[in-house]
Amino acid sequence: MAADAAGDAPLDTTEMDERQQRSAARPEKTRWYSKGREQRMRTDPEALSSVSCGDSAIRCRDVCRSYGKLKVLNSLNLTVPQGHIYGLLGPSGCGKTTLLKCIVGTLKISRGHITVLGKPPAFPGHGVPGKMVGYMPQDLALYNEFTISDTLWFYGRIHGLSSKDTQSRMDFLIEFLDLPQKSSLVRNLSGGQRRRVSLGAALLQNPQLLILDEPTVGVDPVLRAKIWQHLVEIVKGGQVSVIITTHYIEEARQANVVGLMRNGSLLAEAPPDEVMKQHNAATLESAFLQLCESSDQTVSKPNGSPDNRHKEGSQSSESCKDESQPILSPGSGPGSEEPKLTADWKVRARHMLPKWRNIAALMIKTMVRMKRLPGFLCFQFLLPVIQISLMCLCIGGDPRGIQVAVVNNETSETSLSRSLLSFLDNSSIEQVVLPHSEAFAGIRDGQYWGVLEFGKNFSSYLMKRMLQTRVSREIVDGGSVHVWLDLTNRQIALMLQKKLQEAFEAFVQNKLGSMSYLVSLPIKIEEPIYGSKNTDFTTFVTPGAVLSITFYLAVGLTALSFVLERKEGLLDRCWVAGVSSLETMLAHLFSQLFVISVQILLMLLFIFLVFKIPNEGSLALVIALIVLQGVTGISFGLVISAAIDDEQSANQAALGIFYPNLIISGIIWPVECIPYPLRYLSLALPQTYASEALRCIMYRGWDLSRMMVWRGFVVTLGWNTFFLILATVILKLRT
């Protein structure tokens, strides 16, 4: 991986050739640097130009970058000589942060070349991003749940530092940056303290190149001076180079070179004393002001307003180039051709392969964050249990306490109507005995779900009907229970019909005993082949519900955590430290697998032990399919978080697919009810065949030899692969 080449991986041939060439050309310059670099640079801008072409830490040539129509970097040329501090100055919004992001490779440039420590950023096998570069972004990019020590350990692991090295660097940085106790949580630190922790993370591995975006904001003057002194110290050997942005223009006088940036291009690039001398200015700030004024005059002549420069298309590329020529450093223009570099296939292959060290560091990070949020962790574990329990308790059971008006026109205590009513399930049906008119008024008012009416001669007619072979229509009618139902609630109406039928069967059995078969229907429902006669809707819905709960919790956790990490700049910072998109994906996948495994375990305990949902098949297959569906959720969450930048949109994407997927995956209602061609879509969804497979395993006891089972596994694995590849590609394209 990229980080490899920084320290521990062997150099590829291209890099070695280049280093040899550079060292062959270096002796004279190295001597020149070490003897009197500062004096020389401050008095000889020509020398700066010549140095910058041959031996530079960073070279930007003709760099352009836009955000939509806003042109932020405008044919920019910049050179950071090796072993120098480069102060990048400019007003807010002029493009400094954008430039630094292009240099570290987190933003792509739309035109031009950038070379960082000899190669373009993210070149296969290069240590940038990686151990060679220490990057402190403007938005601090720190994990709030980490302590100072966790933060430094995390970056130490990513850079492959030994425990001893990390510990000694940590002790030094805490002392040097005047940080509070290393066990202090980042979220409890002040703004300035956080900024110093962020700086400490950038300095940790003693990188060859330091890229610091406003490290001294919010830092007291004494510490600011100390930081500058440290930077001056570390560049002294000529091995370390620093590019630093700051709003305190005067502090940049300690830099060896300053670049004055405005409207996306450099107005000047030279040693600070030289800039001041050229403008007869006593301070760098007033020199900068003069440069801005003369730049405004130059630009306002052809175009009117300086703001026009920022609109793409409002000027030709020629004028764009003129404007970007540095005033003091003509030699740093886009003169020289950039060498074409190619990487050996072995280096490329190594660059592509995920590194377990980085994956382990990221997984430890997730575990530490979870440990710091125990309430959230418990909630994560309990949420699926709560959801499945609510589902088993509230969905699919028989309605209870349904009020039904009973109009009984028989008065005798021994009448068959009373006997029949006594067989009605009292827990489900509450009988309210009423006269005819009140019963109908009640059902019309919505008080009752049905009216049961028995005629005056119900008992005698029913007996005749049971015992005689040929009876008149009047007898059949008079010996029937007349039922009027409120059918606005289908489930309640179906339950009433079923309970009446059951009551009648029990009544007949009671009255006729072994002769009851005489009045039975000519349809006999035998013992079921699979399932039980008393199966309810809960049994049907549970397997699909388990899969869908696992899937959506995984989607929610993944989509949001990634989006937040990107928003806070944490993903970019890890990427600059050498963590690839694939490693980020895999680490997240493995950490979330741990969480969903606990969730699945708890859920299964509840459905099998508490709610007694049957399982006729292999428990291992049940667990495997649910875990794989969890992985589908994680990978889909990764796609959302890779493609979407803010929490609200990520939430909406996750919620937006929730109902359509639930409805057309056959989870709450059979797929057979879905009309064509929607059924084809339903069958292609990740949970349709998987739910069917889980039902087959749990209720039919089938195994992988059955097509309906293996099809569920194959479809799930197919979706997992597709989502993971898609997420990696999107993340790669976007970083």
Ligand SMILES: Nc1ncnc2c1ncn2[C@@H]1O[C@H](COP(=O)(O)OP(=O)(O)OP(=O)(O)O)[C@@H](O)[C@H]1O
């Ligand atoms: N992600 C983005 N999308 C759209 N525009 C952006 C984005 N990031 C920055 N910009 C715009 O690009 C311009 C340059 O921004 P940049 O952050 O590079 O400036 P800066 O010089 O670092 O400013 P400051 O010193 O205030 O940090 C600004 O006009 C900013 O609004």
